Amino acid sequence: MSATIIDGKAIAARVRGEVASAVQTFAARTGRAPGLATVLVGEDPASAVYVGGKQRACAEVGMVPFDRRLPADASFEEVADELRSLNGDAAVSGVLLQLPLPGDLDGAALTAMIDPGKDVDGLTPVNAGLLALGLPGLRPCTPSGVMELLASVDTKLEGAEAVVIGRSNLFGKPMAQLLLAENATVTTCHSRTRELGEVCARADVLIAAVGRARLVTREFVKPGAVVIDVGMNRLTPEEAGNKSGLVGDVDFDAVSEIAAAITPVPGGVGPMTIAYLLVNTLQAARALAGIQ
Numbered sequence: 265m266s267a268t269i270i271d272g273k274a275i276a277a278r279v280r281g282e283v284a285s286a287v288q289t290f291a292a293r294t295g296r297a298p299g300l301a302t303v304l305v306g307e308d309p310a311s312a313v314y315v316g317g318k319q320r321a322c323a324e325v326g327m328v329p330f331d332r333r334l335p336a337d338a339s340f341e342e343v344a345d346e347l348r349s350l351n352g353d354a355a356v357s358g359v360l361l362q363l364p365l366p367g368d369l370d371g372a373a374l375t376a377m378i379d380p381g382k383d384v385d386g387l388t389p390v391n392a393g394l395l396a397l398g399l400p401g402l403r404p405c406t407p408s409g410v411m412e413l414l415a416s417v418d419t420k421l422e423g424a425e426a427v428v429i430g431r432s433n434l435f436g437k438p439m440a441q442l443l444l445a446e447n448a449t450v451t452t453c454h455s456r457t458r459e460l461g462e463v464c465a466r467a468d469v470l471i472a473a474v475g476r477a478r479l480v481t482r483e484f485v486k487p488g489a490v491v492i493d494v495g496m497n498r499l500t501p502e503e504a505g506n507k508s509g510l511v512g513d514v515d516f517d518a519v520s521e522i523a524a525a526i527t528p529v530p531g532g533v534g535p536m537t538i539a540y541l542l543v544n545t546l547q548a549a550r551a552l553a554g555i556q
């Protein structure tokens with residue numbers, strides 16, 4: 265068997281196009297386009313690249329980007345003041361604090377200060393709680409994007425065995441909740457899981473978000489499973505040989521021979537994260553404007 269390759273780039277482009285046309289409708293109705301504020305503390309190059317990508321994507325769909333930057337030695341109170349000011353700014357529909365923060369700034373405490381109605385990363389305790397309770401709220405972007413990728417290949421989730429490797433607040437936990445809400449039987453694995461390969465081999469849907477290159481080998485995968493690779497791992501030039509230096513958590517070449525469908529890295533899950541940031545910003549803007 266040779267797996268269907270799930271084209272996250274194309275699906276994300278479609279989602280962004282849908283957001284762009286909805287932004288026009290929203291702006292015509294309210295007289296203002298949704299605004300997305302990113303807050304970057306310090307000058308970590310990777311974080312600056314991520315923030316730049318989010319700003320560009322936001323402008324491309326007709327939203328208004330607000331680019332707030334603070335120095336690496338900013339105090340907790342200075343970052344908190346910036347977040348309070350954005351919470352109170354009616355032109356800003358969504359607020360995103362780029363993590364990780366430098367030094368000993370407490371990212372979780374600062375994230376919790378974002379107005380839950382503007383929490384477009386879905387990471388505040390309020391939105392995490394709403395998800396756990398099955399109530400409407402803003403959901404974390406990457407797991408929401410994965411749900412769209414699963415739907416794109418008509419994955420049957422009801423009653424399916426779904427295994428998520430990774431239990432981070434950013435991805436693994438909300439991913440498990442979203443799958444549970446669709447009536448999958450969900451197992452969450454982590455670094456203390458015993459017989460990881462055997463647990464994974466039960467999965468109809470296997471989702472890896474670990475950060476270990478090619479941890480998921482062919483032996484981990486049940487033939488016919490849908491495999492989603494969230495991991496992003498940079499190989500050294502020696503490890504990469506003549507191939508791209510970015511690989512996922514799944515041994516793509518071997519697993520794609522037996523899976524029913526699989527996401528590549530790059531071009532799978534990654535593009536969906538920004539697409540869903542835009543979806544969430546539109547959702548937040550509508551809710552703030554009282555539009556269904």
Ligand code: NAP
Nearest residue numbers: 406430431432435454455473474475494495496533534537
């Ligand atoms: P994280 O917070 O570091 O969590 C990693 C998880 O993997 C933890 O739950 C950890 O278990 C588990 N783990 C580590 N080693 C393991 C092993 N040998 N066997 C089983 N589980 C193991 O990472 P994250 O933020 O969730 O991200 C995970 C990966 O996804 C990273 O590569 C990241 O770059 C990528 N990612 C990509 C996107 C995207 O947009 N494409 C978005 C988010 C994340 P413990 O809890 O026991 O430590």
